[in-house]
Amino acid sequence: MKQTVLPIKDSNVLQEVKDTLLLNFKYGRRNFTIFQVGKATLLRVSEVLALRMADVYTADGRVKDNAFIHDKKTGKPNTLYLKPVTQDLEVYYRWLQDQGLHSEWLFPSTTHPDRHITEKQYYKIMHKTGELLSIGYLGTHTMRKTGAYRVYEQSGHNIGLVMKLLNHSSEAMTLAYLGLDQESRERILDNIDFG
Template structure:
């Protein structure tokens, strides 16, 4: 299943979401090239267009460099070759969908006995910390 064998991916989505306050739709459509340069280093700033508002967004990635590098190693170990930063493990040519991620978050919530863990939790957590 898509769920826990991809724990490293799911954790990285959460950390990146918390650090950047992006909507999950924007997180899941990030390309590897948005975040890593040709040599595999984390770009200090990534740029993307917010899907909902069309605004250009600059992402400051320094706080999550360690997470991103660990995640990149995991992708290599799993032999997940994809243009997407967060590929589906079953269909690496596609990115993880919001629906899949929502299910994963729900499952984590069930394990922790929290019924309010949804896809927006990361933004709320990040905003709360700011």
């Protein structure tokens, strides 16, 4: 049976997930930073994990303003705005140095630093986080869906912006991706002045 992965809509639950990723795993700083980068860039997990140090940091370790990549699924060029996660990436860079983890990969495997962490391994981390918090809808796409949902909510429901960030071709696809169920639609409609 396929698991349904949903965005984290409640800010308190989001904080619990972030705290759990950071504090309940040996390599929590890496796990937390993956989540933060995925949430802020709205990349697919495969694209987040495939980021290289040179994509994100200058030669002297400063966080770049933007990362330039090609979308794996569509092949389209994609510019990632890194300012929302600059502080997390600065802390993460120092953590990598303290751990002695030197790799071309932004999120290296701790057992094989010549490779990046796998999607399967990150799925296990998210699944364990869900178990610890009794949340059944966490998965590797949680960070992308959560980021998209937060942009949608905080931009005044700018579906066009969210579609562009997700590289979707239809509003229907984006609305389904956001998990906008009947309850969410009704809550939005409650705030509309129909005159």
